[in-house]
Amino acid sequence: MSDFRKKNLRDYFSKTTGNLDPILTSLNGDNSWLISFPIPPNQRNGKAYYHIVSDAWLQGYAITISSWLVYIGLASPPAVTNGSEVDALVQEIEDVAAEAGILGKGASNPPRTVDAIFANFHYPDHLSEDTLRTFSPDIPVFATKESEVILKSWNHFNTTITQKDINVDDPNWRSLHPGAPLPEWLSVFRLVGHHELNFATAMVWSSNNDSHEALVYSPHGISTDQPSLQTFAHKLSPAIKVKAIMHALKDSFAFGIRTTLGVAGGLALEEETRPKYWIRSHDSLLDYRGVIMRLFVRDYTRTIESGIQEMLGKKTEADKVKEERKPNLVTVDNGGCFVLE
Template sequence: MASLEDELADQLQTTLDESTKRARSTRRPLLTHLNADTTWLLSIPIPSPETRNHLYYHILIDLWLRGGQSDVAKFFSQQWHATPSACQSIPEVEAVISGIEDAAIKEELVEDLKYANGYLKSGASIDAVVVSHEFTDHMHKETLVEIPSTVPVFASQKAAGIISSWKHFNKVVKIERFGGDWRTSSTRPLPEWLGISRVAYPGADLLYYHAAVMITFSMAEGVEAVIYTPHGISPDDIRPVADANPKIKTLALLHGLQDIKLGAQLNMGAHNGLRVQRILESKYWNGTHDEVKKGGGLVSWFLNRKMISLKEAIEQEKAERGNDLTGTDLESMQDVRFEELGNGESLVLE
């Protein structure tokens, strides 16, 4: 009998085969959820693939694939995934990436067979890693050190310091705060068409729990971005993205639905996500960091978790403001596509 891990791996490959075919026909980014929580693979079409040895730029976000995680001490907080991750190791992630590239090549109209074979033999793999926070459910050492040391890591300030102390990666880059022009975040070793920046209020270098990582890229359709905020972000803090010059179109917002408190607010939940979405007017909203994990330690006794669906959040706001959406902020929500990508599922961001 097949194990749950095998079933998840088969599901992942099936959804990737379908999504990759669609992504290649439209030349659009591909977003893949590698676990039930907040580990993602973002594959962005390279504008000039002839200058590289593969067709996509592959970015891994907040890696934690297997095993437990603990912050402070195990007696205080310890967690495990409730469902095994679709990918259990970095070699399995690399196999997924190779599958994306191979499927893309089959869809690519390349007359020169030798050119196509050059891609197939390239061993395309991970191009960059993003770490949003220093907490070990976002920065899981046992997972990260499986990645080849030559892969650059882009991390928030405190996380960058910790990762550098491991002396595993050749290049660890602190993610700088977004200042209005995404092009300043296109720093080496990133290609000039791609930028990675942190969206947070000024002075939030040491306390940036409610912040976002913005991955910005220039494509034929213009400048687009995927904004990842696993704990949520204040609507006021996200506004500089909407006011950016040059203009940025938010393609996807990754923001969770659960409202979680531990005395203070941890995850800001669906109501906050609605306010952020209205400001960004993102085409897609994907839930993230909503897995109800197996937990232990003191923290598990005091967590206050409120499960709120997007429908419930919208219905509550409609009740507060009236059912007629015309001419209100709620009207813009009619066009957004909310996608709850499960463990091992992928989505073409069209």
């Protein structure tokens, strides 16, 4: 996979002009990502990207209460298993960028390692203690308030900072920046939904004062009628263009109750935010063990096509004659990368 990944990076850097684009690298084939955000040219100082790890689960199983109750494993072994191996991916990206002349001659050579960790959700398949203890304690962690409580109990990371929740009464999203050491041109904040599972995280980067783009990460889906989502999609100032959403296709149920919004929810989010890409995330068929998971949890594989047919069945004839829109669905293989061009 490394050679194929390097080829993708070399192909991209050989043709890019002007501002760079974010790079997504799948760490476990499910929901853990290395997300590399392009540093504005006048702030690069020896690095092309600011590298964050999102919801790292690279070791062990996700166990809640007891392994005989809730025990979740990944569908396949992660492409990387610890912080050092993720740092090697960072080094690979920076090396290829430097080889392509992105940094220019005479650039400094700072440490090319993970810059920050985003802990967007507090369940153990998103917040893995075994995994996160393999990362340097000096890496700052930007966490939801629920995740921050758990992180501080481990006494591992030196710096944990709370992600803010979007304020539906204040359209100024810049006020949601969590503060240093996250650079001013990059921000992260949460969109709260109707249930703690059904949230979204917005990661916003600015290439200049007039251009702001976002990656909307919603592993279990968020209802588009939620005030937080409506505020994000239609009321923020300055305006933000959604470059990609990260969302699953599969439908999941626990005790007969829907826990993820699946392909239908993803299509609704895609229609509301109009991204260029839909990146499949948290969409693998996980290994469920333990009494609760085996007896009461069900996942159902879905496709874009089945979701579109479902959505059409709910629309009026007037809606159906409107512009037809088929999402640009992207699957990133375990250990692979994709550039949000």
